[in-house]
Amino acid sequence: MSPILEVKDLTRNFGGLAAVSNVNITLEEGELIGLIGPNGAGKTTVFNLLTGVYPPSSGEIDFSPDGEPASIAGKKPYDICRAGVGRTFQNIRLFKDLTVLDNVVIALEQNQTYSLLSSFLHLPSWAASREEVLKSARDLLRLMRLDHKSFDLARNLSYGEQRHLEIARALATNPRLLLLDEPAAGMNPAETAGLTKLISWIRENYHLTILLIEHDMSLVMSICERIYVLDHGIVISSGTPDVVRHDPRVITAYLGQEASDV
Numbered sequence: 001m002s003p004i005l006e007v008k009d010l011t012r013n014f015g016g017l018a019a020v021s022n023v024n025i026t027l028e029e030g031e032l033i034g035l036i037g038p039n040g041a042g043k044t045t046v047f048n049l050l051t052g053v054y055p056p057s058s059g060e061i062d063f064s065p066d067g068e069p070a071s072i073a074g075k076k077p078y079d080i081c082r083a084g085v086g087r088t089f090q091n092i093r094l095f096k097d098l099t100v101l102d103n104v105v106i107a108l109e110q111n112q113t114y115s116l117l118s119s120f121l122h123l124p125s126w127a128a129s130r131e132e133v134l135k136s137a138r139d140l141l142r143l144m145r146l147d148h149k150s151f152d153l154a155r156n157l158s159y160g161e162q163r164h165l166e167i168a169r170a171l172a173t174n175p176r177l178l179l180l181d182e183p184a185a186g187m188n189p190a191e192t193a194g195l196t197k198l199i200s201w202i203r204e205n206y207h208l209t210i211l212l213i214e215h216d217m218s219l220v221m222s223i224c225e226r227i228y229v230l231d232h233g234i235v236i237s238s239g240t241p242d243v244v245r246h247d248p249r250v251i252t253a254y255l256g257q258e259a260s261d262v
């Protein structure tokens, strides 16, 4: 059985800067893995390469949702999403002037196959599928504890709630691999503790593989089975939280930042 994701010698240059350099990452199906590193280490660039925001300068990305590896390097974001890679963003990206419910409905509808004509004519096939979409949207909002906010505008949610809504939207695309970019950013310790439990629960119940960028070390160390550490675009360490936490290269990389957190 192939790993669900195999990143091989992935490199991305911006002008003279190697933002990501010969990165190798392997994710087995069902794993919950952390990607950490100081500011500017290249973490979000890795996500942008995995989701087609940028093509790699070189290297390969094999995604195997059904055991058969297929290259997704350089593919368009929409195609990668349809293949089964969902993500959230460090800078929250919601339709802020739409309701919470509509934000999820739109994400769900990306996977719907009814024709434009049936939707225009409101045919029974469209109505049935619309009912299904609304039910799934409500289920996802309940799961993310946002059902009581369904008809609020997304812009009126708290920061933590907006992050929950982003996860609901990512789940709505029916991913096999979920990439979470700083899901706890801006949350208070109680919200972070709740989110930590929720991420584990989602992984189990949606049979997902999760790759997580996070600066909150308590979250990363408590739920990730393995961690990759990037610095200046290079993987400087990888292994269990215990191995990474005690790796002198990791401690050195974080010196000058909040190293004592690691």
Ligand SMILES: Nc1ncnc2c1ncn2[C@@H]1O[C@H](COP(=O)(O)OP(=O)(O)OP(=O)(O)O)[C@@H](O)[C@H]1O
Binding pocket: 014, 017, 019, 037, 038, 039, 040, 041, 042, 043, 044, 045, 046, 090
């Ligand atoms: N589109 C771009 N054009 C030019 N440089 C870029 C671009 N995107 C990222 N970079 C540079 O690549 C390097 C890695 O950035 P990236 O955002 O991936 O780091 P990061 O580890 O996610 O940082 P942070 O933890 O601060 O979010 C940085 O030096 C950044 O300025």
